[in-house]
Amino acid sequence: xxxxxxxLAPSILAADFARLGEQVAEAERAGADRIHVDVMDGHFVPNxxxxxxxxxxxxxxxxxxxxCHLMIADPDLYLDDFAAAGADxxxxxxxxxxxxxxxxxxxxxxxxxxxxxxxxATPAVVLQEVLADVDLVLVMTVNPGFGGQQFIASTLPKxxxxxxxxxxxxxxxxxxxxxxxxxxxxxxxxxxxxxxxVAGSAVFGDKEGVGAAMQRLKASVV
Ligand code: DX5
Ligand code: ZN
Numbered sequence: 001x002x003x004x005x006x007x008l009a010p011s012i013l014a015a016d017f018a019r020l021g022e023q024v025a026e027a028e029r030a031g032a033d034r035i036h037v038d039v040m041d042g043h044f045v046p047n048x049x050x051x052x053x054x055x056x057x058x059x060x061x062x063x064x065x066x067x068c069h070l071m072i073a074d075p076d077l078y079l080d081d082f083a084a085a086g087a088d089x090x091x092x093x094x095x096x097x098x099x100x101x102x103x104x105x106x107x108x109x110x111x112x113x114x115x116x117x118x119x120x121a122t123p124a125v126v127l128q129e130v131l132a133d134v135d136l137v138l139v140m141t142v143n144p145g146f147g148g149q150q151f152i153a154s155t156l157p158k159x160x161x162x163x164x165x166x167x168x169x170x171x172x173x174x175x176x177x178x179x180x181x182x183x184x185x186x187x188x189x190x191x192x193x194x195x196x197x198v199a200g201s202a203v204f205g206d207k208e209g210v211g212a213a214m215q216r217l218k219a220s221v222v
Contacts, residue, residue, distance in 0.1 A: 006221045007033035007196045008214060009067060009176065013049060013147045014200035020054070021061045023204060030214040034065040034088070036178070036198045038147075041072040044096050045145035052078070052085035059086030067091065069117065069178070069198075071144045076103055083110040091115030091138050094126050104133050115176075119144060120152050124161040131169045136196070137162055141189065142179030147200040151180030156192045163193025183220035190221045197221070 010032050015023040024035055035058065040049040055066055065088035072078065075092045076099075082090055090107045094116055097103040107114045115136035116127065120143055127137060139159050142149040159177065166173045176196035177189040186197050199217060206213035 005195055006190055006218075007174075008203075008217060009034045009036040009196055009198045010203040010210070010214070011036040011038055011147065011178070011198050011200035012204070013038040014204040016204070020058070023210065024058060024062050024064075026210040027203065027214070028062050028064050030211040031218070032064055032214065033196075034067050035062060036200075037066055037068045037087075038200075039068055039070050039072055039082075040145065043073040044093070045071045047145045052081040055082060055085035055087055065089065065113075067113075067115070069115075069138065070096075072096065076106060079103070079106050079110060083107075083112055087112060089113030089115055089136065091117050091136065093117045093119065093144070094122060094130075095119055100130060101133070104130060108133070117144075117178075118158075120155050124158050124165065127162065127165060131165060131173065134170075134173060136174040136176055137166070138176045138178055138198075139194070140179055141177050141181065141185070144179075148205070149180055151182075151185040153188070156188060159189055159192035159194055166193075181217075183216050186217055186220050 010027040040047045042048040067089045068082050068087040069091045113135045116134050117138040119140050141155045177194045178198035181199045182202035203213045
C-alpha cells in the first residue's frame with residue numbers, strides 16, 4: 001500500500017467540545033480528509049458521547065465529509081436521523097447489528113457511504129458475506145468506548161487478512177483503523193494494509209497543537 005494514499009480522519013472525541021467548530025476547522029486546515037464522529041450510547045459501549053444534533057451543528061462549519069461511527073445498540077433506529085443531520089458515511093458494528101445485511105442496505109438507500117466495523121475480538125471471516133456491499137471496513141485497534149487507550153498489536157494480522165480479502169473481492173473498499181493510532185503505531189497499520197487512520201488523542205491531545213500533530217502523523221506514514 002503506497003503511503004501517499006493514506007488518509008487522516010481526526011476523531012473529535014478528543015477535541016475540546018466547548019470549541020468544537022474551531023477544532024474541526026483546525027483539523028481541516030491541517031489537511032484532514034474527513035472528520036470522525038464517535039457516537040456512544042452507554043449500552044453498546046460503557047460511555048456516552050454525542051448524537052445527531054452535534055452532527056447537524058458541524059455540517060455547515062466544514063467542507064470535510066462527516067463520518068459517523070455508531071457504537072450504539074440497535075443502530076437501525078437512528079440511521080435516518082444521522083443521515084438527515086448531515087452524515088456522509090455511517091459505520092455500524094458487526095457485533096451490534098442483528099440483521100447486518102439489512103442495516104447496510106438501509107444506509108445505502110439513504111445515499112450514504114456504507115461502513116462496517118469489527119471489534120478486536122471479532123475475526124475477519126465475518127466480513128466475507130458483506131464485503132461486496134460496503135465502501136469501508138473499520139478495524140478497531142482498541143476495544144470501543146474510550147479515547148486514549150493503548151493500541152492492540154494483535155489486530156495487525158487481521159488487518160493483513162482483511163486487506164487480502166478486499167483486494168480479492170472489492171479493491172476500492174477502504175480499510176480504516178481506529179484506536180491508539182499515533183506516529184508509532186500508524187506505520188505498522190499502514191504496512192499491514194490500512195489506508196485510513198482515525199486518531200483522537202494523537203491529534204487533539206498534542207501539546208504542540210493540531211497542525212503539528214497531523215504533520216507528525218502524516219510524516220510517519222511516508
Ligand atoms: C473509540 C473510538 C475512537 C477514539 C480513538 O471507541 O472509536 O475513534 O476516539 O481515540 P484515540 O485515537 O485516542 O485512541
Ligand atoms: Zn471511532
